[in-house]
Amino acid sequence: MVQELVFDAPRRGLPPRHLADLDEAERASAVAELGLPAFRAKQLAQQYYGRLIADPRQMTDLPAGVRDAVAGAMFPDLLTAATEITCDSGQTRKTLWRAIDGTTFESVLMRYPQRNTVCISSQAGCGMACPFCATGQGGLTRNLSTAEIVEQVRAAAVAARDEFGDRLSNVVFMGMGEPLANYSRVLAAVRRITEAPPHGFGISARSVTVSTVGLAPAIRKLADERLGVTLALSLHAPDDELRDTLVPVNNRWKISEALEAARYYGDVTGRRVSVEYALIRDVNDQPWRADLLGKRLHGALGPLVHVNLIPLNPTPGSDWDASPKAAEREFVRRVRARGVSCTVRDTRGREISAACGQLAAEGKAAR
Numbered sequence: 001m002v003q004e005l006v007f008d009a010p011r012r013g014l015p016p017r018h019l020a021d022l023d024e025a026e027r028a029s030a031v032a033e034l035g036l037p038a039f040r041a042k043q044l045a046q047q048y049y050g051r052l053i054a055d056p057r058q059m060t061d062l063p064a065g066v067r068d069a070v071a072g073a074m075f076p077d078l079l080t081a082a083t084e085i086t087c088d089s090g091q092t093r094k095t096l097w098r099a100i101d102g103t104t105f106e107s108v109l110m111r112y113p114q115r116n117t118v119c120i121s122s123q124a125g126c127g128m129a130c131p132f133c134a135t136g137q138g139g140l141t142r143n144l145s146t147a148e149i150v151e152q153v154r155a156a157a158v159a160a161r162d163e164f165g166d167r168l169s170n171v172v173f174m175g176m177g178e179p180l181a182n183y184s185r186v187l188a189a190v191r192r193i194t195e196a197p198p199h200g201f202g203i204s205a206r207s208v209t210v211s212t213v214g215l216a217p218a219i220r221k222l223a224d225e226r227l228g229v230t231l232a233l234s235l236h237a238p239d240d241e242l243r244d245t246l247v248p249v250n251n252r253w254k255i256s257e258a259l260e261a262a263r264y265y266g267d268v269t270g271r272r273v274s275v276e277y278a279l280i281r282d283v284n285d286q287p288w289r290a291d292l293l294g295k296r297l298h299g300a301l302g303p304l305v306h307v308n309l310i311p312l313n314p315t316p317g318s319d320w321d322a323s324p325k326a327a328e329r330e331f332v333r334r335v336r337a338r339g340v341s342c343t344v345r346d347t348r349g350r351e352i353s354a355a356c357g358q359l360a361a362e363g364k365a366a367r
C-alpha cells in the first residue's frame, strides 16, 4: 500500500483526456465513440506524432465537419507557454508552462552541435524534499498527466524543427518532479516518446534518460519493462549518514538497495547507469568521499556505471555552494583511480534559473 502511494499518487486533479494519453486500442475506442471510422485513429496519431500537429483544425486530411468534435474530445489545449526565456546566445531556452488548472511547471530546450536535448518535468513540484534542490523546497503540487509530459516533448520537437532546422534527439526527465513517483504516466510517456510514428515520436530509447532519487522497487520494475532507456541515479553521497540528509528518501531505501536496483537495471538492459553527484563545497566533496564513491560504485556496478558530477547550482537563500575547481578535479581523479568513468557535466541556463535543480516552484518561476 505504502509502495503504491510512493509509485503512483492518485489521478486527482489531472486534466481532460488527450490523444497523447491513449495507446493504440484506446485511440481506436475514442474514435469509435465519436462515430468515426477506425482508420481515423491512425490518421490522427500520424498527424500528432509524425507531423507534430495538435490542432485538428490544421489536419487537412480530416473532414472539416468533424474537426471541432475531434478537437473537443481528444485535443484539449493542455499547455500554454506563460513565459519563455533564452540564454547561452539562444542555445538554451526555458519555457514556463501553464496547465488548464493554472498549475505551472517548466521545461528546458538545449541546442548542442550534435544533439538537441529537452529537459522535461514529470510532476509540478516534487515531494522528495532534497534540501539543495529548488524544486524540492516547494513540495509537490500534482502529478502531470501522460499527455502533459508528451506535450512538452512535442513543443520541443516543433522548436527544433522550425527554429533549428533539426530534430529533437534527446529527452531527459531531469526537470521538476520525481519521475518514478508518477510511474504509470511516465512509463506511458516514454512509450509515446520512443515508439515509431504513428505510435510515437520515434526518439531512440537510449537517448531518453529517466533520472531518479532511487526508489529501488520502481527501478527494478522499470528494468523489467525492457524499454532500453538510460537510467540516472541521483546519489550525491557515498555514505548513508550524509545521503539521509541530502536525499531524504534514503531513509527508506539505503544506498546499497539503490545500487543493487541500479545493478539489476544494468544487467537486464545492458545499459550503463549514470550516477549523478552534485558537488557541494565542504559537504560531499572531500577526497575520502571520492574514494568511497569510486570503491562502492566499482564494487556494485563494475563497468556498468558512469559518474556525472554536477557543479552545485546554489539555490536562493542557501549557504551551500559549488566546490572549488581544484577540489572538483581531485574528486574526478580519485573516482577514476578506482576504475570508474567520471566526467563533469556542462551546466546550461544558469542565468535564467534553468540549470539543474533551478526549476523553481510556481510564482517564483515566472520571475
Ligand code: SAH
Pocket: 128, 130, 132, 133, 134, 173, 174, 175, 176, 177, 178, 179, 211, 212, 213, 232, 233, 234, 276, 277, 278, 310, 311, 312, 313, 314, 315, 356, 357, 358
Ligand atoms: N527527481 C529526479 C529528477 C530531478 S532533477 C532526480 O532526483 O533524479 C535532475 C538532477 O538535478 C538530479 O540529479 C538532482 O539531484 C540534480 N539537482 C537538483 N538540484 C540541484 C542543484 N541545485 N545543483 C545541481 N544539481 C541539482
